[in-house]
Amino acid sequence: MSKKQERQEAIEYIKKHIKKGDTLYTKIVKVSPSGMSRQITVLDIKDNTPSYWSYYVSKILGYKLKI
Numbered sequence: 001m002s003k004k005q006e007r008q009e010a011i012e013y014i015k016k017h018i019k020k021g022d023t024l025y026t027k028i029v030k031v032s033p034s035g036m037s038r039q040i041t042v043l044d045i046k047d048n049t050p051s052y053w054s055y056y057v058s059k060i061l062g063y064k065l066k067i
Contacts, residue, residue: 010059039066
């Protein structure tokens with residue numbers, strides 16, 4: 001699958017599952033010693049259960065995903 005297809009599928013998935021008015025949170029997991037890079041997690045919380053969206057956001061933005 002091409003990166004363009006992966007990006008489009010990620011956009012469609014997020015549009016299907018995240019509705020207008022939903023709140024997404026970001027959490028800085030790690031900052032490099034130089035401060036030039038950061039690992040950020042994207043999530044939402046519904047019914048006291050977190051759902052992580054970092055994979056889809058990384059596909060949409062074209063960033064590498066570090067777990």
